[in-house]
Amino acid sequence: MAIKRETPTGITLRARYFIRAHGHWADHAGIEQYRARWTEHSIPTAQIDRVASYERVWGGLILPPSPHCDGGPRALSGDVPERLESGAWLFEAGAQRTALPYSFVIGPDGEFGLHAGAEDWVALHSGIEGWVEALSLADHARRCARTTTTLTGAAVDDLDLDGFEAVPEVAGAISRFRVSAAPARIPPRDSGCAHISHIRDSEPRPENRR
Numbered sequence: 001m002a003i004k005r006e007t008p009t010g011i012t013l014r015a016r017y018f019i020r021a022h023g024h025w026a027d028h029a030g031i032e033q034y035r036a037r038w039t040e041h042s043i044p045t046a047q048i049d050r051v052a053s054y055e056r057v058w059g060g061l062i063l064p065p066s067p068h069c070d071g072g073p074r075a076l077s078g079d080v081p082e083r084l085e086s087g088a089w090l091f092e093a094g095a096q097r098t099a100l101p102y103s104f105v106i107g108p109d110g111e112f113g114l115h116a117g118a119e120d121w122v123a124l125h126s127g128i129e130g131w132v133e134a135l136s137l138a139d140h141a142r143r144c145a146r147t148t149t150t151l152t153g154a155a156v157d158d159l160d161l162d163g164f165e166a167v168p169e170v171a172g173a174i175s176r177f178r179v180s181a182a183p184a185r186i187p188p189r190d191s192g193c194a195h196i197s198h199i200r201d202s203e204p205r206p207e208n209r210r
Helices: 013-022 031-039 046-060 127-144
Strands: 024-026 087-092 102-104 112-116 121-125 175-179 194-196
Touching: 013 127, 031 046, 046 087, 046 112, 121 127
Parallel strands: none
Antiparallel strands: 087 102, 102 112, 112 121, 175 194
């Protein structure tokens, strides 16, 4: 059942329009019903509060699939926090759309990223807001670009991005957008737009796990 919710603040007008035009809110129970049970399992109150805060703003939001990361979460929804051996706490950002060897998580400092089990997790954006901004930019590029070119491997490193500026609101850790217009403006129809996703060899590669 679709329900009426306020569009989250702290994001650009472009992202707010994207949510209003292409997203919808599904009813969900929230996590307060699980608070007592999670506390009994020694999950710190601060970690439960993190999930509750995420749920209050983003819980139940369904957005169109991303062209990357197998579409991204089906719906944004927090779940039970998990402690890694390093001491860092993660919680699920939303269930996968298909069967995947990794999950979408919110990291210890609010990052949005991928978790492939054990200690293998990598941040894509510094927050869920960056993921939503990236979705809105990808949608704009898809609708407005005259041509789309996909580069992989060494060709990405050889890509000349002189004259392109980073889009700061995407808050990319390894997933970034660059445009040839001012970052605060929607790229005009005939300008350039580049989306760069890069995981260094020293970082976990959840997409390659079996």
